[in-house]
Amino acid sequence: MTTSEQSYPKPADVSVAAAPEPIDAELAAALNELEGGGIGWGETARFAFATLRANPLRTLLTALGVLIGVAAVVALLAIGRGSQESITASITANGANLLTIRSGATNTPGGIRGAVGGAQNLTIADAEALANPEAAPNVALVSPEYMGNAQLVAGANNLNARVTGATANYAAVHNSSLAEGEFISDEHVRTTANVAVLGANVAETLFPDQSAVGQQLRVNGQSFSVIGVLESSGGTGFGSVDDGIIVPLSTAQRKLFGARSLRGSLTMQTVVVQARSAEAVDGALAEVQAVLRAEHRLPSDGSEDDFSVINQQDILETVTETTRMLTLFLAAIAAISLLVGGIGIMNIMLVSVRERTREIGLRKALGAREGDILRQFLFESLALSGVGGLVGLLIGTVIALTLDVTGLFTASLSWDAVLLAFGFALTVGLFFGIAPARSAARLDPIVALRYE
Amino acid sequence: MSAMIAVRNLERTYVTGEFEVHALRGVSFDIQRGEFVAIMGPSGSGKSTLMNLIGCLDTPTAGSYHLDGLPVELLDPMLLAAVRNRKIGFVFQQFHLLARNTALENVALPLAYRGGIPAAERLERAAAALERVGLADRMEHRPHELSGGQQQRVAIARALVNNPALLLADEPTGALDTHTSAEIMALFNALNRDGVTVVLITHEPDVARHARRLLEIRDGLLVRDLPVERWDSSPRGPTRPRSRRLPVRSQWRSAL
Ligand SMILES: Nc1ncnc2c1ncn2[C@@H]1O[C@H](COP(=O)(O)OP(=O)(O)OP(=O)(O)O)[C@@H](O)[C@H]1O
Numbered sequence A: 001m002t003t004s005e006q007s008y009p010k011p012a013d014v015s016v017a018a019a020p021e022p023i024d025a026e027l028a029a030a031l032n033e034l035e036g037g038g039i040g041w042g043e044t045a046r047f048a049f050a051t052l053r054a055n056p057l058r059t060l061l062t063a064l065g066v067l068i069g070v071a072a073v074v075a076l077l078a079i080g081r082g083s084q085e086s087i088t089a090s091i092t093a094n095g096a097n098l099l100t101i102r103s104g105a106t107n108t109p110g111g112i113r114g115a116v117g118g119a120q121n122l123t124i125a126d127a128e129a130l131a132n133p134e135a136a137p138n139v140a141l142v143s144p145e146y147m148g149n150a151q152l153v154a155g156a157n158n159l160n161a162r163v164t165g166a167t168a169n170y171a172a173v174h175n176s177s178l179a180e181g182e183f184i185s186d187e188h189v190r191t192t193a194n195v196a197v198l199g200a201n202v203a204e205t206l207f208p209d210q211s212a213v214g215q216q217l218r219v220n221g222q223s224f225s226v227i228g229v230l231e232s233s234g235g236t237g238f239g240s241v242d243d244g245i246i247v248p249l250s251t252a253q254r255k256l257f258g259a260r261s262l263r264g265s266l267t268m269q270t271v272v273v274q275a276r277s278a279e280a281v282d283g284a285l286a287e288v289q290a291v292l293r294a295e296h297r298l299p300s301d302g303s304e305d306d307f308s309v310i311n312q313q314d315i316l317e318t319v320t321e322t323t324r325m326l327t328l329f330l331a332a333i334a335a336i337s338l339l340v341g342g343i344g345i346m347n348i349m350l351v352s353v354r355e356r357t358r359e360i361g362l363r364k365a366l367g368a369r370e371g372d373i374l375r376q377f378l379f380e381s382l383a384l385s386g387v388g389g390l391v392g393l394l395i396g397t398v399i400a401l402t403l404d405v406t407g408l409f410t411a412s413l414s415w416d417a418v419l420l421a422f423g424f425a426l427t428v429g430l431f432f433g434i435a436p437a438r439s440a441a442r443l444d445p446i447v448a449l450r451y452e
Numbered sequence B: 001m002s003a004m005i006a007v008r009n010l011e012r013t014y015v016t017g018e019f020e021v022h023a024l025r026g027v028s029f030d031i032q033r034g035e036f037v038a039i040m041g042p043s044g045s046g047k048s049t050l051m052n053l054i055g056c057l058d059t060p061t062a063g064s065y066h067l068d069g070l071p072v073e074l075l076d077p078m079l080l081a082a083v084r085n086r087k088i089g090f091v092f093q094q095f096h097l098l099a100r101n102t103a104l105e106n107v108a109l110p111l112a113y114r115g116g117i118p119a120a121e122r123l124e125r126a127a128a129a130l131e132r133v134g135l136a137d138r139m140e141h142r143p144h145e146l147s148g149g150q151q152q153r154v155a156i157a158r159a160l161v162n163n164p165a166l167l168l169a170d171e172p173t174g175a176l177d178t179h180t181s182a183e184i185m186a187l188f189n190a191l192n193r194d195g196v197t198v199v200l201i202t203h204e205p206d207v208a209r210h211a212r213r214l215l216e217i218r219d220g221l222l223v224r225d226l227p228v229e230r231w232d233s234s235p236r237g238p239t240r241p242r243s244r245r246l247p248v249r250s251q252w253r254s255a256l
């Protein structure tokens, strides 16, 4: 059937419309006119918001899933980022361009071994060889370090703390600055003096009411005088200098821990080397390896080193990577709750379409097109997830800031995390809104109007 | 000038599972601008089916339907929605008002779907339509604050607000008492006198008598088409007994 004329036999009493030609032009104009107009986006959005406002409790409960998800994502990303920044800060605070040499081979690059124990085969002589500018021109400073644990007693206070035997170079290599007093000097090392520089927390614990400098304390039963207190580094991680004390290297080796001797020279676990610059780190690494292999009389046939060198940069990368993975993992779990929130929205929207079947039928009878209904319901689910997302952002931010203020975590908010969480919430709302909106748009108005 | 409604051999077959229900089996008639037509017929005869087709809510299985010169059976759903919005006003037995909205907002709804009319003008026109049905003092009331008759007036105002070519009502008085029905019919009469074309479905002869022309449908076919004055309300054709057993039994008894 192409024209209506052919589709029925003309009854005699019915006047047939005039010739088809002018009608076609008229018809085209009429159809054109009908195609124009239609409800605008703003009005459709207003219908959607009116529905949400009409049922505030349901709106709130539905948005709650997304709200919690977004809050969790924002808070966890902020905490992850904050932890990463504080760890990075505490690593770089130790000093840049550092190579840490430890006794014993490590097979895993960047692996961190226990500081105490293992065969100690780094010697004073090794450290002196590294300090020779002719053998190692890229090396600026060398800090040999002996580490042990000891019982510290001062009056009625005592604690077990890490004791680092160090030379005068330690302060420069590790960027340590003194809150008061002075640092270990070459003279102290030469004379095996019983002097100690305390970490900030140790000073606070042992001498809570007075200045520590000039006071006496007992380290493993021996009497030491406090000559200085380090400034707090703020780091709370493992082996932070705040929780230890520093004594002259010779004192640690001979008087406190009885370091063994190798090739006629006393040993230690660690030698920290500072390269002249960031660019010099690779050169310094090669020099360190060459010097130590020569010192240790290892054949130059590519056999394994009996020491390991850890690049500061490697540690940083490892830690950054680890915290990043952890953050992503936590955020993924939070994102799953966001997804569950999206399913909640879909559920309520499907119920809503059911409940409002007659309303949908009526709107269609009054001239709403499929697209108009689709948009109205999509707006509703988008508004649900959007409102949930916004409030979630607010709550997540408050949680992160609160944790930061209480000092439990360091939290660092970032725009990209906030936008990511909100964008994900909107995507979830849109995605889970499609199915209900389509089922609403496709309702047959006749059936819908009769729906009980 | 061509007819406002030109229906030719209109058929509508519902297919449910393996069954086919021939709700309309070829109906032809014209309705001119300004007419007041009542469609009557027994339950299940196809009145609502016909009304849905005239109202562009449904498309025929066969036959043709021109509304105001538009070949409705050829239009796509988008255009049908536009036709419903601009050319047709619906009045339903159940009123179908949005419970959350005021009378004024309910009446303004079709104007929103028309588009391009500022909100203030929409409300102005809605207020004018409410005045026309005598509800100027109830504009801010919600449906549950109105009587059934008032709700139906709001629905009629909503049907009028777009100045449609055609007012369609499927049993508009079906949910109302006799007195209120008479009022609503008086309103339809008044609107018709003002030039609105009215087509309504009813079961009640009292209601049908307000119209000026009567179409009677039976089993999907148009069986009568006549001016109301020539209509005797006595049902025509074979009246089916409600139960077959009763007469047979009485015959058997009288035979005793
Ligand atoms: N959606 C549908 N699917 C299948 N059959 C239908 C459908 N709608 C109506 N019918 C059938 O079509 C026939 C005509 O129905 P219609 O609703 O037009 O009757 P009516 O004259 O309006 O009756 P009433 O006076 O009871 O409202 C009936 O047999 C009905 O069962």
Ligand SMILES: [Mg+2]
Binding pocket: B047, B048, B049
């Ligand atoms: Mg019906």
